[in-house]
Amino acid sequence: MTEREEAVAERDEDEYGLDPKLVQAILDAVDAGDAAQIDALMAPLHAADIADLLEQIGATERKALVGLWSKGFDGEILSEIDESIREEIIEALPPEVLSEAVRELDSDDVVDLIEDLEEPVQERILDALAVSDRVAVEQSLTYPEYSAGRLMQREVVTAPEHWTVGEAIDFLRNAKELPDQFYHVILIDPRWHPTGYVTLGKLLSSKRSVALSDIVEDSFRTVGVLEDEGDVAYAFNQYHLISVPVVDEDDRLAGVITIDDAMAVLDEEHEEDILRLAGVGDGSLSDSVIETTKQRIPWLAVNLVTANLATFVIAEFEGVITRVVALAVLMPIVASMGGNAGTQALTVAVRAIATRDLTGSNLWRVVRREVLVGAFNGIVFALVMGAVGWLRFGSPLIGVVLAAAMVVNLVVAGLAGILVPVTLEKAGVDPALASGAFVTTVTDVVGFFAFLGLAALVLL
């Protein structure tokens, strides 16, 4: 390591996020019932860190903390808090604190806050809003979940196409209320169709007399209100977008999505993919034991069926195993290597599907690659295990059977690893969710069958 790298490694320690010592100090203050001390410790924290704090402490401490520190609650903390404890917190807050907190938020944040809450809790929050905000929120909720319409903010900054830079700046200076964050002025025609946009940087660096239409960005594009938020996030990442106007079915401007929202969606989608690949539902660390137990049952149940299927293959060969018990000792190796090789191939395939890198154009080249990789790795590990099998059990034939079954199963693993997710995707099933179960079924069944079947042919 160079000095610089060491410095990086050192800085790496807890540069961001919560300091466990601070958390302990806050918990001590909660124990002591010392509201002033809690205020002093929490005041410098960012809303996102306060939300993390609430998620990390136990339910009892959380309740006590919210009781002692409810004045400090603002809307931003509420929107940062994980869904698993959001209702609990909302119900613990005094009504006036809740109203105050919710009224601060932009309409898109309120939508994000309430969309997964139970009806009565939703009502409590909607009641706290000003009438105009309530209408905006209810309108957003008419769009389907995970659509651009839900994600967008309704506050937009627009200008008629024929304006000059000077006119736009004067308009902005006199505007009563502007969104917290905006990056473009969107040009619209008289029928409210967006026709282009100008970055604020261009607006600031151009002379007042320049026409807005002369400094619009080449990269202008819009998305539809019904578009899937995951596709929108993909477009932001692929095309390096900063903000995108959202249009309704008649191509009229309905709102705008900014990159920070897209980044949050991208992050969630990744999280979901990782958890799904591991057979964990949409869990979070603050879910209860019961909820977590339930979330994990489905995949374990599928695996139980899979594992039982494999045992029927083994049962077919009970006779061989009784005569050559070494087979029972060695058989898990072939299945396990196949399972791992299959998981490798399927993970690469699932990612490539998600990033649009695996398409009809290169499918067969990728299939060919996986089969060859499976064959080569099969041969490598066949040689190793053939030798091990021979040396350990003193029988070259056991080595040969083990080696041959290894090659067969690793080729099949590569083939299943790519074809299963592609087929699931075509069938409209999320490949991240279901591929693992199918692929390991294939590698278990083929692994045991190839090994024990060959053994029955060769050894008896």
Add this chain to the structure above:
Amino acid sequence: MTEREEAVAERDEDEYGLDPKLVQAILDAVDAGDAAQIDALMAPLHAADIADLLEQIGATERKALVGLWSKGFDGEILSEIDESIREEIIEALPPEVLSEAVRELDSDDVVDLIEDLEEPVQERILDALAVSDRVAVEQSLTYPEYSAGRLMQREVVTAPEHWTVGEAIDFLRNAKELPDQFYHVILIDPRWHPTGYVTLGKLLSSKRSVALSDIVEDSFRTVGVLEDEGDVAYAFNQYHLISVPVVDEDDRLAGVITIDDAMAVLDEEHEEDILRLAGVGDGSLSDSVIETTKQRIPWLAVNLVTANLATFVIAEFEGVITRVVALAVLMPIVASMGGNAGTQALTVAVRAIATRDLTGSNLWRVVRREVLVGAFNGIVFALVMGAVGWLRFGSPLIGVVLAAAMVVNLVVAGLAGILVPVTLEKAGVDPALASGAFVTTVTDVVGFFAFLGLAALVLL
């Protein structure tokens, strides 16, 4: 599905990314050697999509395409291209096209383009740059890989602290060259220390006479040049940042990182985590068969050792298996269920470590939760498999052994699933990379030992 949801599902089809039909048309034009047709088909494509196209087609077609269409190459396409084929493309380009393409790029994009190239190819690109750009790029390369210093762009927009809005706007209007994208004007003191920033939106909506220092953002923060890019990306996501000034060791402004760069880093880190969890190295779909084979060997080799370890446990019980061959049939179930439950727990733990949600403050609560979840799911599946074992082999004792081993292994799986990644993290090893091997070793060994050991005690 409501009508809206159907519409979403419909729009979902290939809204972004490459159309396979278009890819085919381009390949046909390449076959026909029709440069004009290629030009016509490629012209409307975004650089990112062209890069995807080059990655998806075979090496032979790629070479032919680059030969026929080299005029069209610009710097943006080069920076979008995956590292696995970047050198190949650069070497195929005529020198004058390469120079032209590279000169267009900002310094941070050139750094990103060349940092992983071989020395001679790097030299070719550096030679193509203007001297001042070359110096900037070489300076960036002195920062360690994956540091904020490498990620930042050096082009910054600054203003003295005492300026007014009017002065800032006049300065921007007269500036010869401004960065393509910028979102803040950074205030600096006479010693070049950043002291705050003003959003362009605030600048545009404030009167000319307002002091910049009166409209700075509360959320101002800086990052150090040596900070890890992953930490920087975390900070962007956690604190909803848009751009952040980067400071050197003396706290002087060195550059700025914008959210689109942070989003790309976040995306890469996620990709890396997913692939590492599956035991795949830093592979990509356009890697060759040989490279891919090599990338996958290490994890398969680790798994081979693991699987062999487990066979020694089985070998200890050869005597029992010979007498009760049903044990050989059923034993993979216990190991397989443990492996899956362990993977679930470790994936949740690895993610929680990456998102700073698992800390010293909640570690023991999470451990307790995993153990309880393991116990509850162990009991659920013990009941099922106990019954299956009994019915299938007509022996209640086999059912009892299977059930007891299941509970033991699922509790151990939960415990290992959380403690292994936490321990690896403390030891400075990436938990995404190594947890799987350790956890499955534990669940395999414990699974076989618990099942066969109990069987030896109870059945003999």
